[in-house]
Amino acid sequence: MLNAAIVAxxxxxxxxxxxxxxxxxxxxxxxxxxxxxxxxxxxxALAGYALxxxxxxxVALLYALLNFVGTIAVMRFFEYRxxxxxxxxxxxxx
Amino acid sequence: MTVxxxxxxxxxxxxxxxxxxxxxxxxxxxxxxxxxxHASGVTETLAAPLLLIGLALQMEWSLDLxxxxxxxxLILATNPTATHAMAKATLHGxxxxxxxxxxxxxxxxxxxxx
Numbered sequence: 001m002l003n004a005a006i007v008a009x010x011x012x013x014x015x016x017x018x019x020x021x022x023x024x025x026x027x028x029x030x031x032x033x034x035x036x037x038x039x040x041x042x043x044x045a046l047a048g049y050a051l052x053x054x055x056x057x058x059v060a061l062l063y064a065l066l067n068f069v070g071t072i073a074v075m076r077f078f079e080y081r082x083x084x085x086x087x088x089x090x091x092x093x094x
Numbered sequence: 095m096t097v098x099x100x101x102x103x104x105x106x107x108x109x110x111x112x113x114x115x116x117x118x119x120x121x122x123x124x125x126x127x128x129x130x131x132h133a134s135g136v137t138e139t140l141a142a143p144l145l146l147i148g149l150a151l152q153m154e155w156s157l158d159l160x161x162x163x164x165x166x167x168l169i170l171a172t173n174p175t176a177t178h179a180m181a182k183a184t185l186h187g188x189x190x191x192x193x194x195x196x197x198x199x200x201x202x203x204x205x206x207x208x
């Protein structure tokens with residue numbers, strides 16, 4: 001069952017990768033990249049236990065932290081990038 | 095006891111795998127960004143804990159178990175936050191969700207409003 005879960009995570013990573021290359025906007029790409037990162041954490045945890053690596057969970061923990069910080073940073077950058085969209089933004093804020 | 099733990103672990107891993115693949119298919123096939131956020135976020139917040147719990151049920155009592163619990167808490171705390179930040183940034187970036195066309199009397203057909 002552990003191997004089946006590893007295969008499922010790998011298939012999901014493939015689907016997220018397809019969406020990353022396909023995505024119409026940069027937000028889609030970032031969402032798929034974030035999903036890919038979460039699945040990478042799961043893959044490291046599952047495959048590390050199945051293959052009996054040493055201290056794999058530290059790597060998974062670090063990867064989860066880096067994934068979150070990277071996503072937040074990129075999204076802050078996207079959020080306040082386009083000055084031409086500011087009218088739309090104030091309109092939505094009301 | 096070990097047999098029961100093995101069964102529960104296998105069940106958690108199976109259900110988590112199904113949810114994981116469901117999230118991937120939803121991420122690939124949903125029509126616009128916000129439904130993709132839904133497909134990715136909802137299944138991620140259930141699939142990742144199920145897979146990690148299924149993994150933790152197979153391990154012995156050690157420091158690694160505490161690390162799995164830390165990863166679980168971290169994913170549960172950060173994943174909805176990241177999803178929320180992405181949806182908010184997309185909304186500020188000018189994208190709007192797909193809306194139902196209210197002019198048509200049937201109201202069943204969806205149409206995109208940029």
